[in-house]
């Protein structure tokens with residue numbers, strides 16, 4: 001029988017489609033500002049020097065084999081990942097109320113989180129609130145799992161800043177036990193993060209309204225260049241005694257994109273039941289993991305683990321993070337300066353006030369298409385640019401292109 005004759009054609013993934021179009025373009029001045037992957041000043045992928053070192057250590061190990069990892073992953077990796085995300089002195093770790101599993105990078109952690117929520121939340125499954133806008137894959141992942149999706153205002157197109165009032169009033173009106181997905185830092189796609197004071201207000205609403213925080217942390221170390229600063233929000237929410245889950249990616253901060261190293265963390269609220277709850281949750285997560293991937297891939301986690309568990313290598317990694325975040329900050333300044341020089345219409349302060357890998361330029365979809373057609377500058381349709389695609393050789397050209405299409 002032919003069961004699949006009626007399967008409709010799915011649209012191409014917008015981001016990966018954009019990459020393909022860029023690759024096909026033969027113009028010598030073409031610029032890729034689409035994909036969220038770090039590039040060095042020569043527009044080349046950058047293997048972190050500390051990752052090269054760890055790779056050598058790994059390859060020189062005579063006992064290295066290719067056995068399966070445990071279902072929850074490499075223990076020395078997950079424990080180090082947990083300390084990194086919660087802070088080494090986290091009360092949740094000390095009190096034994098955090099449990100962690102290695103996942104297929106951040107995407108796998110978001111997916112496992114969604115699966116866990118939809119499986120164990122009381123039915124009907126409450127909605128998950130996503131920021132408007134958010135990483136496009138969030139919608140897709142939670143839709144596939146069958147979770148109802150709602151959104152909260154996040155970005156004000158007018159001020160190009162956080163729409164705090166919209167965010168808070170929407171969450172205040174959300175039904176109890178709703179899930180709130182929060183970007184821990186370097187919000188994708190807007191590059192706008194809440195301030196510490198704003199985070200406090202968000203945590204307060206979560207507590208007041210019994211909302212459940214789900215942090216997605218894909219850029220720790222990429223926003224400010226400092227690991228602890230970038231994770232302030234997560235640590236604050238944990239200190240406030242909130243129960244929460246976290247998806248953690250090592251794709252960007254280790255440059256391990258294709259190796260799919262990540263982790264999922266559950267943190268129970270403090271109290272006499274906490275350890276017991278954590279144990280039971282861990283057992284169920286293991287069942288979900290087993291049915292999805294059996295056990296996670298080893299290479300990326302081994303690399304990250306070598307670095308995270310060695311003081312000297314850890315310090316070198318922090319240096320590499322400052323190299324990446326520092327170059328991005330420099331590019332923000334250069335782009336802004338070039339636009340100022342050209343007296344480009346509009347206010348471009350957001351280029352330097354936004355943080356992390358992305359900026360929301362605020363240009364329209366028509367302008368995005370025009371800049372691609374005429375100038376061979378590639379960005380996503382919502383006007384998001386990856387700052388890592390800029391370098392000292394192309395920043396002036398990109399400023400000229402932006403200037404041209406907004407006039």
Ligand code: PLP
Nearest residue numbers: 105106107135188216218249251
């Ligand atoms: N979450 C956000 C907000 C992201 O931007 C990304 C990557 O772009 C991810 C999660 C997951 O990435 P990966 O699966 O490569 O770790």
